[in-house]
Amino acid sequence: MKTLLQVENLSVNVGSTCIIRGLNLSVDKGEVILLLGPNGSGKSTFLHALIGDPRYRISSGRIIFDGIDVSSMPMTDRVKLGLSLGLQFPPRIKGITLRFLAERILERRGVTSSVISSVIEGYSRMLNLGGLLDKDLYVGFSGGEIKRAELMITLIQAPKLLMLDEPDSGVDVENLALVGSAISKYLSEDVGRSAIIITHTGYIARYVKATKAYVMVNGRIVCRGDPEILVSNILEHGFEKCFRCEGMI
Amino acid sequence: MKSRKVRDDLRERALSALSKPSTYGLDIDLSRFTASLGSDIMDIESYTDAMLSVGVDPEERGRGGSYYQIDNVAAYSSSRYKGLIVKPISEALEDESILEYYWKAVPVDLDKYTATAFLYEKDGYYIEVKDRVEIPIPVQACILLKSPSLIQVPHNIVVVGEGSKLHLITGCTVARENPGVHIGISEFYVKKNGLLTFTMIHSWSKGMHIRPRTIVYVEDGGIFISQYISTSLVDSIQSYPTIHLVGENSSSHLSSIIIGRGSSHIDIGGAIELKAPGSTGEVTSRVISMDESRITSRGRISGFIRGVKGHIECRGLILSENSSIYAIPELEAKAYDVQLTHEAAVGRIAEEEIIYLMAKGFTEDEARSMIIRGFLQPKIPIPLPRQLVDYLSMAMEKIAYAL
Numbered sequence: 001m002k003t004l005l006q007v008e009n010l011s012v013n014v015g016s017t018c019i020i021r022g023l024n025l026s027v028d029k030g031e032v033i034l035l036l037g038p039n040g041s042g043k044s045t046f047l048h049a050l051i052g053d054p055r056y057r058i059s060s061g062r063i064i065f066d067g068i069d070v071s072s073m074p075m076t077d078r079v080k081l082g083l084s085l086g087l088q089f090p091p092r093i094k095g096i097t098l099r100f101l102a103e104r105i106l107e108r109r110g111v112t113s114s115v116i117s118s119v120i121e122g123y124s125r126m127l128n129l130g131g132l133l134d135k136d137l138y139v140g141f142s143g144g145e146i147k148r149a150e151l152m153i154t155l156i157q158a159p160k161l162l163m164l165d166e167p168d169s170g171v172d173v174e175n176l177a178l179v180g181s182a183i184s185k186y187l188s189e190d191v192g193r194s195a196i197i198i199t200h201t202g203y204i205a206r207y208v209k210a211t212k213a214y215v216m217v218n219g220r221i222v223c224r225g226d227p228e229i230l231v232s233n234i235l236e237h238g239f240e241k242c243f244r245c246e247g248m249i
Numbered sequence: 250m251k252s253r254k255v256r257d258d259l260r261e262r263a264l265s266a267l268s269k270p271s272t273y274g275l276d277i278d279l280s281r282f283t284a285s286l287g288s289d290i291m292d293i294e295s296y297t298d299a300m301l302s303v304g305v306d307p308e309e310r311g312r313g314g315s316y317y318q319i320d321n322v323a324a325y326s327s328s329r330y331k332g333l334i335v336k337p338i339s340e341a342l343e344d345e346s347i348l349e350y351y352w353k354a355v356p357v358d359l360d361k362y363t364a365t366a367f368l369y370e371k372d373g374y375y376i377e378v379k380d381r382v383e384i385p386i387p388v389q390a391c392i393l394l395k396s397p398s399l400i401q402v403p404h405n406i407v408v409v410g411e412g413s414k415l416h417l418i419t420g421c422t423v424a425r426e427n428p429g430v431h432i433g434i435s436e437f438y439v440k441k442n443g444l445l446t447f448t449m450i451h452s453w454s455k456g457m458h459i460r461p462r463t464i465v466y467v468e469d470g471g472i473f474i475s476q477y478i479s480t481s482l483v484d485s486i487q488s489y490p491t492i493h494l495v496g497e498n499s500s501s502h503l504s505s506i507i508i509g510r511g512s513s514h515i516d517i518g519g520a521i522e523l524k525a526p527g528s529t530g531e532v533t534s535r536v537i538s539m540d541e542s543r544i545t546s547r548g549r550i551s552g553f554i555r556g557v558k559g560h561i562e563c564r565g566l567i568l569s570e571n572s573s574i575y576a577i578p579e580l581e582a583k584a585y586d587v588q589l590t591h592e593a594a595v596g597r598i599a600e601e602e603i604i605y606l607m608a609k610g611f612t613e614d615e616a617r618s619m620i621i622r623g624f625l626q627p628k629i630p631i632p633l634p635r636q637l638v639d640y641l642s643m644a645m646e647k648i649a650y651a652l
Contacts, residue, residue: 051608052608053604053608054604055604074607075604075607075608076607076610076611076612079608079609079610080610085608087605087608090605091599091601091602091605093602093605093606093620093623094564094623094624095620095622095623095624095625095626096619096620096623100623101606101609104611104619105609105610108610108611136623153609157609157610
């Protein structure tokens, strides 16, 4: 089966506000999707609904992942199936170190204890996390450190569908290169792995080869196209044009 | 005899304070309890499980010495190191030089609990480490309450000599569920460049009222580290250990982990007085309230001289609708250029943190338990002997399991 994710007529509410309205999207195995859109268009809400965050309520439609309807499945089970979301602003958690969380995630995946530390060391080297492993989660981390650490936590879950919420915002060039190459490496290790990456600026596209780009406005996908062309258009003209051509697809 | 005169004076002061309530906590009617010697059957072997539950190893594996007490009578004491004295205070007092430490830190007329403790005093531990002796493994003490309705009044004195090190672990528990009162008087003296770590696990039961009275003096370059853990059901606890940093560059770290259960009424504090140049202090507390428990968590650091530093960190988690936490951090600056800071946070577990961990593949229960374990993680400022680390992880495991 070629399709990994099929989102059909999805509507999502946060509280009593409808954020996503009848969204349709499909992701094939091996596809890397860039999800663009202005602030408040519903991009983050969409990814939170996909992972099953209980604060985001699906009011209609369904989510089929790897042939299974996960629309009402708890988050824990969705993660087990291979969905994983790296947050834009993960919470600071005192008393839980980055290493402790990484170890527990790897244990859950059944990685043998002798391999766990080498997996963590590998990611730590790649993402330059050495000094952060024994610090409490995101406490006192800089913007770039948060992105790198959250990416490690997301990648070690070995997801089939990697979802990243703005891995490139507030990140300087050096950090962006580290983050970008780690994402590319992860995706290239298995041709079946897919990704949906939210980007506000499109910077990540310089480091990660995307196969498609979508633009989201007011809770709907309004545009689909070649990532390079869409990103360069948006960088030049902003999302003005997208508002005007709403409903193109 | 000097001893006679000292006792007469103390007796007079104690009698005058017999109806003086404590500044903090519930006032207990002590007349409902008896202050006898309690049991005279020293069957300490029968309580192996109770001792193990508070981390005391009856076989003394990995221990530098031991002291056991049942009710108000010393049952056993031992020392496995030269330069380490462990004995009942009744025996230690045969040497008048001990009077230098006897009721010198804790005022006998502090309140009716100290007064009662003196008037019915019988035993407790006297532990002394001679100058320049490092005891590499922990010394343990176990104070067990066996007889119902008893007032247990151990009086403990610890003297750590110049340049010496002692790790003391104390487990206090009950043989069975009984009403009772435990008033532990602890007077600790850390001499120049000495180190004392004091780890105490309390495992009481319903019906018990706990009133420890602890005062510590630390000389130049000395370090006093205290960790207090109380996680079982109890009627009430009120404790406010006070550390006097009287020596230059002395330091102290007080930490407590408290879990309130049932209708426990807990008032726990800790004060550090920074009285000498370069002295530093830290008070940290982690409290969790469950059921209908009420917890007051106090912390006070006073800076009496310029250049001293202190920090208080009170954190509380409320895990039930009907429990309450009252956090009171106090900073007192009595000199120019002191650095005193505090942070306090009380609340329930942040939903955002639970959801974050669930989004990383954990169940809600697992996420909650990880956050609570992390919350309770003791922060120890110095490396500890393996046996003490094991002791603490045992305590943490028990807490995590019980939650």
